[in-house]
Amino acid sequence: MSFVQKRWKMQDRYDVVVLGAGINGSAIAKALAQEGKSVLVLEKRRIASGASSHSSRLIHGGLRYLENFEFSLVREALHDRKYLLENYPDLVRLRQFYLPLYKHSRRPVWMIRLGLWLYTLLAGHGQKAQEVDKALFLQQFNLLKADNLKAVFRYSDAKTDDYALTCRIADEAEACGAEIVEDTEIKSIRIDDKEVRIELDGGPVRTGVLVNATGAWVDEVNARFGLPSSYTIEKLSGIHLVIDRVLVPDPLFLETASKRIFFIIPEEATTLIGTTERSETVEVDKIKVNNEDIEYLLRESNAYLKKALTSKDIKEVFIGTRPIIKSAKDPTRMSREYKLDLHRIGQNRVLHVYGGKLTTFPSLAKRVAKVLRSRQAVAKQGDALKIGQS
Structure with a gap:
């Protein structure tokens, strides 16, 4: 288009x-x-x-916002998700999202279970979140390492073409x-x-x-x-890698070594990996992708993949700058x-x-x-x- x-x-x-x-x-x-x-x-x-047009292409309530007790934001976003699913079914589609937890994960199993229960409750509709069998998960996500996997959860959210x-x-x-x-x-x-x-x-x-x-x-x-x-505002740039093939069957949320969330999301013939949250001080038109961001996303992804990705696997890199209302909090925790x-x-x-x-x-x-x-x-x-x- x-x-x-x-x-x-x-x-x-x-x-x-x-x-x-x-x-x-x-x-x-x-x-x-x-x-x-x-x-x-x-x-x-x-x-x-x-x-x-440079977002993560997700229509979601913001599961991780529950950690900051932003219940009104999550409720409103889930209400809007429902509206968009009903009114733009050709552009906004519900997908199964997977959330594997490993021994090094910051969030314990009970917290994820509680968070997903509350997320589903606030949505007021749709398929309930559930824990899935680890062996079946690894069979479906066969490019992921099995080491130290504790539990896997599945829940519903939506994707779009932004x-x-x-x-x-x-x-x-x-x-x-x-x-x-x-x-x-x-x-x-x-x-x-x-x-x-x-x-x-x-x-x-x-x-x-x-x-x-x-x-x-x-x-x-x-x-x-x-x-x-x-x-x-705080200008947070989000860098995304587009990998030249599909790596996973369904969207996947994982933790970085510094305990931040990142995702691996399949598209028609590619995979989207992201995102960073780099605070910017230059004018928006001067913000650019740097090699450190690319190396960061490759490194964090490779911690979970059996076969490591390299820069040769990258089809495209894009960056979008998000306007977050400035506060004294760490940028990754700003509302x-x-x-x-x-x-x-x-x-x-x-x-x-x-x-x-x-x-x-x-x-x-x-x-x-x-x-x-x-x-x-x-x-x-x-x-x-x-x-x-x-």
């Missing part, structure tokens, strides 16, 4: 202008257009060119009347008491509502155009919850989307639409409304 750039004869004014045509920006545009608003989406590159899913949502947004313009550079954004004026190559566009859904670029956009904001940061400037509203994950875009878009409906009469000039998920 490939989008061809569209040349719109843009209007002079829109009810809402959305910055960024990733999964969240496209979904927000769709939700607002469904309410009858005129919506323009400005994308500096192409639809889904950022993390929305690029195709984002393009579908963008198509639906356009069908509802939203306009999406790609390869567009914003020259300036000026906000006075009456309007937001966005200068483009083709001339100015005016609006009363600006939504910044630029993902990992959110801080850079705010700094460049002097937009008010209440949060900052994946999103925040909606609403500011009122005169008669205008500026709303920033901080954080978010592929799975939760339906809830996030609904929440943005609700905030813009219900909060406009509440916010006072100069105030910022910080809306979380609670």
